[in-house]
Amino acid sequence: MTSPMPFDPQRALALAAQTFEIEADALRALTARQGEGFTGAVQAMLACRGRVVVMGMGKSGHVGRKIAATLASTGTPAFFVHPAEASHGDLGMVTSGDVVLAISNSGESDELAAILPTLRRLGVTVVAMTGKPASMLARHADLVISSAVDQEACPLNLAPTASTTAQMALGDALAVALLDARGFREEDFARSHPGGALGRKLLVHVADLMRHGDALPLVREDTAFIPMMREMSAKGLGAAVVVDGAMNVLGIFTDGDLRRQVEKGADLRALNAGAVMHRGPKTIRDDALAAAAAELMEAHRITSVLVVDGAAKLVGVLTIGDLMRAKVV
Incomplete structure (x- = not known):
């Protein structure tokens, strides 16, 4: 790491504005990338007899935890399983009636690759959320949701920034589409948030x-x-x-x-x-x-x-x- 430059407030604000613009562009571009993969994923989750099991490594894992929490609080039973822990016993949480939402920007996560064969044997529906439609994860999934972005907001184009924003937005989009299809109402939301202000009101x-x-x-x-x-x-x-x-x-x-x-x-x-x-x-x-x-x-x-x-x-x-x-x- 080179010696840091003196802090420049204007440069920091300019980088912030650039980050916002890059991530906003990434979100706007997502619309054109969605199609049968997204609608198929919604249909599979609606028909799911078990739970939606969300998986992801690294930053995708952090996003996955949030997506699972959002799904669960809006009427779609869901939980997060860490792919590395899945290889050491946690895969027992997954049943044949589940849908697995596997998140990886590269689609080449070794930890996900290691458990895909077992998931296939269980007969679960695997939905890949990835930025690489030709990746290993996409090839072995039943359905693919594109989270591709043209560039990261990181100046080095390395740190997951725009890509994780896209994943988060897609998770929200899935939750919204599902709650709408289920006829989810304020009263239903309140029942899963009894300690919150809305829960108390409703x-x-x-x-x-x-x-x-x-x-x-x-x-x-x-x-x-x-x-x-x-x-x-x-x-x-x-x-x-x-x-x-x-x-x-x-x-x-x-x-x-x-x-x-x-x-x-x-x-x-x-x-x-x-x-x-x-x-x-x-x-x-x-x-x-x-x-x-x-x-x-x-x-x-x-x-x-x-x-x-x-x-x-x-x-x-x-x-x-x-x-x-x-x-x-």
């Missing part, structure tokens, strides 16, 4: 987060003001829900209502719940998504909502704090 229901049972601050219309305040304080929700004997919601009294009564100079001890409650409070079904409750609170600038069942009976209370703790908002 999987968490009001009933999962609401306060219920003895945690509810319940009073009747004829409950005197002071006992109502004791119930509010004991349950700590900043409100009391006024219900009848059948748990039908009649109204609600909140901390805000208390402040307004004080400002009016009302004789609070002479009042009961029915006299001060706010009629027609906002309610939401217990089987609604928690995200819908958040939207309701935001739209009406309220910090809690009453939860009812299918018969409109009170079953719980949901607060903005409950939604924040669950990271729905």
Whole structure:
């Protein structure tokens, strides 16, 4: 390695721009290179009774891990197997019902070559993603997806740069084509991402987060003001829900209502719940998504909502704090 030159910020920016341009050109050129190999691979993966097994060495292996993860999270069961480890026992993970996506820019990976005969004996469908259509890997594959690029972004045209970008984009293209063909929806995505923001928005229901049972601050219309305040304080929700004997919601009294009564100079001890409650409070079904409750609170600038069942009976209370703790908002 020669002695490094003094750092030139402008040269660095120029090389960055050149890299972006070369890799963008490589991606644009991929469209014309796709055809029956790509569509055949999609069909094979759709028909696969097992899993899509992604393999690749070096940088192609790193890309392969990402492709397998993207496929798995978008409705196509997939996992990555390192080709070198496959020769030492991990090939046992592959079954006859699988599809193998083998990635190699040169198509001459020794590690892939060593396991191809076994893959052929297993009867798996082998899809090659390679930049060399005449390579060993392409010749022994059932289907070939071209990842060829005209040049690498590396100034020496050696380090895998544009070629790995092309592989990554092709993996994304496969995932998109497959999820579309499967009718994959937001709800399906959420089920494979339960810990993510989308998962919380699409999987968490009001009933999962609401306060219920003895945690509810319940009073009747004829409950005197002071006992109502004791119930509010004991349950700590900043409100009391006024219900009848059948748990039908009649109204609600909140901390805000208390402040307004004080400002009016009302004789609070002479009042009961029915006299001060706010009629027609906002309610939401217990089987609604928690995200819908958040939207309701935001739209009406309220910090809690009453939860009812299918018969409109009170079953719980949901607060903005409950939604924040669950990271729905």
